[in-house]
Amino acid sequence: MKFDLSIIPTTYDTVHAALIATVAGLFFLQFLFLLVAWLALRKKCKPAEARLEPAPARPAAAEAPAPVVKTEVRTETVVVKEATPDAALQLLGLLQKEARFVDFIQENIGSYSDAEIGAAARVVHEGCSKVFKQHFELETVRSETEGNRITLPKGFDASAVRLSGNIVGEAPFTGTLVHRGWKVKNITLPKITEGHDVRIVAAAEVEL
Structure with missing residues (x-):
């Protein structure tokens, strides 16, 4: 071109x-x-x-330590004490001495009449009453009059009050006071001489 x-x-x-x-x-x-x-x-x-680029790794922030909750578990230790028989044997000896209590209990009363048993019970009652008045100071557990309606609050002393009848639910309970109960306020038993065998609640008797 x-x-x-x-x-x-x-x-x-x-x-x-x-x-x-x-x-x-x-x-x-x-x-x-x-x-x-x-x-x-x-x-x-x-x-x-x-947005497509991955975010730069940030240093992990130090996490605040979780609060430590101290749970105190209370375990009640039931201490079982072995009862020494000396005081019980001493009391039994006093009842035998003043009221012939052991003789009355060991006696077979089936062959005696009610009048004879009543006469013996009177002697035993007088002797036992004498021992209790001399060595024990008693008072009632409840001060209310028997037959009155009373209310037991929550947490009442179950060892001092025994419930009976229709027991449903939890305290407070309302019921009729049937018996005021007894508790020992003070006790004074005589001292025992060293070497005395308290298991001998009634010495054998020999008439010469």
Whole structure:
């Protein structure tokens, strides 16, 4: 293909200069538009890229130690004391001495009449009463009159009050006082001489 170089203008007039300036301006505007569009697109894509990147590992914050709750478990130790028989044997000896108590208990009363048993019981009662008055100071557990209605609060002393009848639920309980109970306020037993055998509650008797 041959080009006719004669059609190429050798001189530029005002029209040609305007066309060249217009083309150059359009090219610059297009380049500027593309640059702005590229910057806007990059700025718009940055947050998405940031979300895809894993977050930098942060040092684990020192967790506050959980509060230590001290639970005090109370265990009640039941101490079982072995009862010594000396005081009981001494009391039995006193009852035998003053009321012939052991003789009365050991006697077979089936062959005696009610009148004979009543007469013997009177002697035993008088002797036992004498022993109790001399060596024991007694008082009632409850001060109310027998037959009255009383209320036992929650936490009442079960060793001092015995419940009977229809026991349902938990305290407080309301019922009729049948017996006021007894408790020993003071006890004074005579001293025992060393070597005395308290198991001998009644010495054998020999008449010469």
